[in-house]
Amino acid sequence: MRKLKRRIRVKKLIKATIAVIVIFGLLVYLNNASFLARPIDDRPVLAAHRGLSQDYSREGLNNETCTAAQMLPTPHDYLENTIPSMQAAFAAGADLVEFDVHRTTDDYFAVFHDWTVDCRTNGTGVTREHSLASLQSLDIGYGYTSDGGKTYPFRGKGVGMMPSLAEVLDTFPDRNLIIDVKSRDRSEGELLADRLAALPPQRQARIMVYGGDRPVSVIREQLPEVKTIWLRRLKHCLTRYIALGWTGYVPNTCDRSMLLIPVNYARLMWGWPNRFLQRMKKVDTQVFLVGDYRGEGFSQGFDQPDRLKDLPANYAGGIWTDRIDLIAPAIKETG
Template sequence: MKRFALYVLLALGLIAGLAAFQNSSLLAPKLTERPVLLAHRGLAQTYSAEGIDAATCTATRIDPPEHRYIENTIASMEAAFAAGADIVEIDVHPTRDGQFAVFHDWTLECRTNGAGTTRDKTMAELKALDIGHGYTADGGKSFPFRGQGVGLMPSLDEVLDRLPNQRLLINVKSRDAQEGRSLAQRLSQLPPERLARLMVYGGEPPVAALREALPSLVTMSAQAEKRCLMRYLAMGWAGITPDECAKQLLLIPSNYTKWLWGWPERFTARMRAVGSEVIVAGPLVGGEVSTGIDRPEDLARLGRPLPGIWTNRIDRIAPLVKAATP
């Protein structure tokens, strides 16, 4: 009996030693490059995330403006790239005439002088709206962007034409599988080198349809990421990367990284080997990911090295990251 217990202890010790070796960063490729910077909504107006839900009109609670840019406009995307972004996130909705409008909301009342839903309008009708109409930082006493956003809602085609060499993360703002198929049909017309600079995330049905139609595309849904990470937690100790993790955008809450086998360098190397992108966001608190790594103290808490960073304040975070990169 004692001998059997000894054998068990030896076996457990070997397994623990194997796990430690397989997941040590000592032999992993070093993350010596600057972290990939992903600018959520381009260079945009910020707002407090406290107490918001899916129905909150965030345009009516912005912080006092520090710049003139409105989210999801081509000008805000260009400004984000100029500030140091490697990837810019944009939101899309189908229009009545078969295009995709780049705009955050399902409905128009919050940000614009229009009414109804984006999908019930033509692209020409959407371009006639003032997308700066609803923004206020003082409870409606003043509207600093009113009258300045007419014609600024771009189509996805315009964005792709204007930024042909830039990396974009496209957010499908629905759970409609047909929307995924329609977007896949549009993206399939792009040259392979352009498609390789795009990623898509959103609801499970449209993202699943996109992955089926365009298996080379890097995508993300909450369900797909959960499948990948749960399988990795079970298998990663042995150095195994699950098939579910291939071609995924992995948006990792900063307070969950400590649970990932081989974080950061071994984990990142494994995911990059299967064509995936790893980005660190704010902590998961109360079931939701925070708005981003937006303050110097948020960045300082992350530690180094890092594969990528999700931020709403590319203008603040990019200079800090650049200064800290050898």
């Protein structure tokens, strides 16, 4: 009799445990169900990485690669990080344009990607060890070649085309901009914060800054209107959210940020896409999808129009692309 009662109690306990697990699973599911959350907008937000630029081969890409020497055939003559390339990107349909900055020896900011000028220009040396005037005298189209150096189609066409940060801000006073700080020098962040602090708060709110942790953390400390992110903070935000986001919890390292998420990892985000995007919007954070991450240390932009079919229906988050000239028209066609 005792054994029978014990078996009955065990069965009841098992049933109760299963019921609790099922109810708990159902609550977690409903709490993160994307279909129960409305899209945050009626279309994706498009960010043009470095404006409209020359495409390049990613084969063998590493931190030392001179991408200008791996140029691919591209149906336009724009060079990255120039005023014309940014104007063309906005005209093509970009909502934001990203560009890179380096501090100069005379305390300006030059808009240029590479740590040294040797690859793209006819100059030599570390970019931040030049004055602004010196940098702006260079030919930024000098090093571009698609045939191993047999021809250089942009030589002579890029003289004086490297803009300053001030020129970009003056040219696009009402546009959304993303600034990539290429150094890890805290003093560079202090100088940039000083420059951006001169802008009205509503203008600051249209600017995002990412890059080196030390300079970008200064921007975060001093300019609450500006969204910021750096790699360690991004990793902390996403790993904590993957671990705890099923509860609806959003780590404070996700607040007031811009998140770059490889498209092949996006489904790991609890509530993807609508619920996740709503949660990020509530903490004043913009999410951008980038291309697949394969573990090699690089994830290129979302650049192939045929990949748009992989996006969730009614996706209204951000898309980070190196080919705004391809992605914007494709979005318009599918929208």
